[in-house]
Amino acid sequence: MWFDLTIGVGLGVALTIPLVWLASRRTEQRVRRAEQQARANERLAEVGSMTAGLAHEIKNPLSSVGLNIQLLQEDLIDLRKAAEPESDEEVALGRFQRRFDSLGRETERLKDILEDFLRFAGRMKLQKQPTNLNDVVDDLTDFFTPQAEAAGVRIHAQLDPRLAHASVDASLLKQALLNLMINAVQAMAAARDKKEPHGGCGELILRTRPAGSYVEIHVTDTGPGIPEDARDKVFQPYFSTKRSGTGLGLPTTRRIIEEHGGNLLLVSSTGKGTDFIIRLPIGDASPSRSGGTGLSGSSGSGAPLRS
Numbered sequence: 001m002w003f004d005l006t007i008g009v010g011l012g013v014a015l016t017i018p019l020v021w022l023a024s025r026r027t028e029q030r031v032r033r034a035e036q037q038a039r040a041n042e043r044l045a046e047v048g049s050m051t052a053g054l055a056h057e058i059k060n061p062l063s064s065v066g067l068n069i070q071l072l073q074e075d076l077i078d079l080r081k082a083a084e085p086e087s088d089e090e091v092a093l094g095r096f097q098r099r100f101d102s103l104g105r106e107t108e109r110l111k112d113i114l115e116d117f118l119r120f121a122g123r124m125k126l127q128k129q130p131t132n133l134n135d136v137v138d139d140l141t142d143f144f145t146p147q148a149e150a151a152g153v154r155i156h157a158q159l160d161p162r163l164a165h166a167s168v169d170a171s172l173l174k175q176a177l178l179n180l181m182i183n184a185v186q187a188m189a190a191a192r193d194k195k196e197p198h199g200g201c202g203e204l205i206l207r208t209r210p211a212g213s214y215v216e217i218h219v220t221d222t223g224p225g226i227p228e229d230a231r232d233k234v235f236q237p238y239f240s241t242k243r244s245g246t247g248l249g250l251p252t253t254r255r256i257i258e259e260h261g262g263n264l265l266l267v268s269s270t271g272k273g274t275d276f277i278i279r280l281p282i283g284d285a286s287p288s289r290s291g292g293t294g295l296s297g298s299s300g301s302g303a304p305l306r307s
Contacts, residue, residue: 198225
């Protein structure tokens, strides 16, 4: 019996040693992976900080370049007025003026790209307060109606009176909503001009509705829709279907919504239209302590982003 017990203990120890060694190796691997991930995150943070700093450094001399181009354009206009009409001098000055006009437009576009990037890459600080989202949508409807009507689009607001208040930074939420509205109107106007298949291209519908512990804001257009192969890409930075877009509008819009603890959904039908759905949680109004990257500043003011 004593011999059998000794054998059993020996076998138990023999089996335990490899198990302990295996568990130790797994723990060591997890620790190593965690350390590698931490170092990778630090490098990403450093790269993000350096990139934002570089953008700031580029923005200042670019503004100076733009100002000098504007002054040169004014000088060329004066010289053309002083030259004999249709003379060789006037024709040459006209050619120079067109080139400077093109250079000025490209300079402004670069400034727009840098400003959009700085808003996207800067630190976001939310100032959340209990807010009636119907009031937010109503304000934006009044503000944006003239621009929409100029593009041949009517805005319809369908506001649910049962909607609960949500804790949001109203300025940032307005920026996110306005960007979706601008994109929708531009998409409908472009589809009309290009005679692409669409759902009418005449209406933009803003709708609010309660959804359990969330509230939803729908931004629905009757435009050409988003091609299926592009739907997974529209939230990627620098992806744009427009020549004048920077590709940061929708990524920044989604970041604003996610910083509020919500999400941005996309439902689209090619040739019929697109519905962007903002879902925001109903919660307290405690200020956000987000340490991630997002928009610079706390007010969210500034020009809407171009996607």
